[in-house]
Amino acid sequence: MVATQETIDKVKEVSSTYKYGFVTDLEADKAPLGLSEDIVKFISHKKKEPKWLLEWRLKAYKKWLSMEAPDWAMVDFPKINFQDIYYYSAPKTKPKLNSLDEVDPELLRTYEKLGIPIKEQKVLAGVAVDYVFDSVSVATTFRKKLAKEGIIFCPISEAVQSHPDLVKKYIGSVIPISDNYYAALNxxxxxxxxxxxxxKGVKCPMxxxxYFRINEQNSGQxxxxxxxxxxxxxxxxxEGCTAPQRDENQLHAAVVELVAMNNAEIKYSTVQNWYPGDKDGKGGIYNFVTKRGNCLGQKSKISWTQxxxxxxxxxxxxxxxxxxDDSVGEFYSVxxxxxxxxxxxxxKMIHIGKNTKSTIISKGISAGKAQNTYRGQxxxxxxxxxxxxFTQCDSLLIGDKCGAHTVPYINQFTPYARVEHEATTSKISEDQLFYCLQxxxxxxxxxxxxxxxxxxxxxKELPMEFAVEAQKLIGISLEGSVG
Amino acid sequence: MSLLEIKNAKLKVDNKDILKGLSLSVNSGEVHAIMGPNGSGKSTLSYMLAGRDGYELESGKVFLDGQSLSDMEADERARSGLFLAFQYPVELPGVGGMSFLREAVNSRRKFLGEEELDHLAFVKEARKVASKMFVKDEMLKRAVNVGFSGGEKKRFEILQMAMLKPKVSILDETDSGLDVDALKIVSDGVNEQRTNDNAIVVITHYQRLLDYIVPDFVHILSDGIIIKSGGPELALEVEKNGYAGLINAA
Incomplete structure (x- = not known):
């Protein structure tokens, strides 16, 4: 947590020019290191949350204490010391730079390869932009348009205040606090x-x-x-951004819950490009995420693309x-x-209703000495x-030191259903490479x-503009892995 | 002016001598045919020229338009204007023909200092060339060589050649797997690209391709060297007497 110390130092340095106890305020906006009941209360208090939410958090905390970290995944990392993490700090403002010249050139090269426009690069890198940034005004316009349709799109902390009934009704309804270790922690x-x-009846027009919240506060880990x-x-x-994202927090444990009623369709797309660590695996984010959607209604559909x-x-x-009944689940993954x-x-595709359908297309690519496991139920x-x-799992190996693993679990409790599973493993052949080079x-x-x-x-399941960037991103992620 | 110059090329594959001092000079505007029996080193020659890994010269030199190829990787050679039409074109699952072509053409254009073509301009150009080769739009939308018939694969190779406008093209057994009709289409495509500024080397077993692509020179390759060179009549001699007679005479 060196960077955090840096932040404090910086604030101290700056604050000497401020008269009104800036330091004290800021220090109070940071919870002490570690996790305890008091920290949970502190967070809830800081967010001025209603009592029911505090109680819900505390219940989750107690549950978490009684749980063990899962060890069944094919990943290997040192045990996390949960008392060595800050669980609340005030929204961080990125250090303001004066021009792109001050930005890490490596980062700029990546932006360039991704084809991110200069204006956007500045925002991503934290360069002070002195004119009104396009996306801000665009976002405002969009928000008005959404409000006209009755759509609510806001930070969840805001929704807790403005629409407490909705939040109370649905939070934890898909992923209960006891679901798993990291969900309980979250x-x-x-x-x-x-x-x-x-x-009801609204098709979201955009x-x-x-991305529209890029200028807003960091949602944290x-x-x-x-x-x-x-x-x-x-x-x-x-969700997410193709631009490389660095974060001083090593552990990220997010929870995403989706609820689809009759004839509702939710399409959720993610591009995740957190810092992977260096070549030897030093640094890098631990991304332990729980995402689940409930197709509650008839003919509802939830589609995950990642x-x-x-x-x-x-x-x-x-x-x-x-x-x-007749609901549909889809999972497309690279x-x-x-x-x-x-x-x-x-x-996981859990079929409960009649005539439910699910499709799983998973593409795993391993290079270097990486290990890539598909695990599906x-x-x-x-x-x-x-x-x-229908499940299709394809693995592509680049080089001879990496691994690909496929672990399907199929439980079928009625004979009146059909489950198909196909899997392939392939390598980029020398012939293919030579053909392209030629x-x-x-x-x-x-x-x-x-x-x-x-x-x-x-x-092809990704929204168009996302797909183009994601393609470039995959290329960049594999740079130096062949030849 | 010599566009392709091979001087005393020697090469081993898996520790076995394959090319044993091969020399060849190809001038601009010329079409050369290299004929030879199985195992004479024809495919090795084409891989060596294209710069495939594992086919590096042990000794000797190769020049493309006066520039030595010895320090150039396969992709640099390609961008410099060396094209190889594969005997067995490789499948690229999921890679659309049109986007593959565009990447290739833009790499070459960039190298030449020309502006890269935008999507629309490229598609227009590609369609124009494709129609001459009887390559349908639908084929360009499919993944490169995946599920193509033998004829389609070869047509797609020649289409790439036409789009890339190479200085030197090497056609490796382009006639293999083609019926007469397809052979004609492919040959017409090649002939159309004969200019005074480029050169074509046709590698083949059989004389029949040379009825359609008429060469200026014919060379007989045997056991890693050229044993005889001549005009188109040499190919007819092979057709009549087989390779054995020529090889024994040499």
Missing amino acids: SAVFTDGSFVYIP ELST FERTLIIAEDNTYVSYL VETGSAITWKYPSCVLKG AVANNAQQADTGT VQIQKNARGSRN RGLDTEQATSLIVNGFCKEVM
Whole structure:
């Protein structure tokens, strides 16, 4: 937590020019190191939360104390000392730089390769922009438009104040506090995240994106998102950013809950590019995320699309609980692991209602000495007659020191259902590389092209502008892995 | 002016001598045919020229338009204007034909200091060239060589050649796997690209391709060296007497 110390020092340094006890205020905006009941109360108090939420947090904290960290995933990392983490600090303002010249050139090169416009680069890198930044005004316009449709899209901490009934009704309804170790931890200490509510009959007129909140405060390491889609609605939500994201917090344990009512469709797309650590695996984010969607209504549909290229360790299984008859769950995933990265990711499709359908397309790419595991569960419960699942898991190996593993769990409790599982493992062949080189592509272009071809079925599920950036991102993530 | 110059090329593959001092000079505007029996070193020659890993010269030199190739990687050679039409074009699952072509063409253009073509301009150009090669739009939308018939694969190779406008093209057994109709289409495509500024080297077993792509020179490759050179009539001699007669005579 060196960087945190740096922040404090910096604030102290700056604050000498301020007269009104700036330091004291700021210091009070930071909870002491470690986790205890008092810290949970502190967070809740800071956020001026209602009593029910504090109680909910405390219950989660107690539950967490009684739980053990899961050890079944194929990832290997030193035990986390949960008392060595700060669970609350005031929104951090990034250090303001005067121009892009002051930004780490390596970061700029990556931005360039991703084709991020200069203005956006400045915001991402924390350069002071003295004119009104486009996206801010755009965001304001969009927010007005959304409000007109009755759509609520705001930070969840805001929703706790403005729409407490909705939050109270649905928070923890998909992922109960006792669900798993990291979800319990998140429930106790979550700081912020997004809240989306789509009222009956409304098709959200635009992609909702965390991008529009880029200038707002950092949601921190324990993010919590809740999306509710009422009857006959549609919403597409984009999370993350292709630009490399660095964070001084090593542990990230987010929770995302989705609820879809009758005939509602939620499409949730993620591009994750957290710092993966160096070549030897030093540093890098631990990304332990719980994401789940409840298809509560008939003919409801939840679709997860993820492109995971970052983080030292990824532990993530976006899932669908198909309760409503004829509901549909989809999972499209590309997971890239290079160097010392470890990814254990997949999905759960729980078929409860009749004639429910699920599709799983997983593309795992391993390079360097990385380990990449697909872990997926398909459960067809007793009453889920007429249900179907199709699973396809493909692994691509680059080099001979990496690994790919596929661990499917299939539980079928009715004979009146069909479950299919296909899996392949392949390597980029020397013939393929030579063919591309002979056409004038360099090794990196060639690798990127072949890998993107391999992931095509998933990439086409991403919203257009996201897909283009994600393609470049995959190429960049694999740089130096061939040749 | 010599566009391709091979001087006393020697090369081993898996510790076995394959090229044993091969020399060849190809001037701009010329079409050369290299004929030879199985195992004479024809494919090795094309891989050596294209710069495939494992096919580095042990001794000797190769020049492309006066520039030595010895320090150039396969992709640099390609961008400099060396094209190899593969005997067995490789499948690239999920990689669309059009985007593959565009990447290749823009790499070459960038190297030449020309502006990269934007999507629309490129598609227009590609369609124009493709229609001459009887390559349908639908084929360009498919993944490169995946599920292509033998004829489609070769047509796609020649389409790439036409788009890349190389200085020197090496056609490795381009006739293999083609029926007469396809052979004609492919040959027409090649012939159309013959100019005074480029050169084509056709590597083949059989004389029949040379009925369609008529060479200026024919060379007989045997056991890693060229044993005889001549005009188109030499190919007819092979057709009549087989390689054995020529090899024994040499």
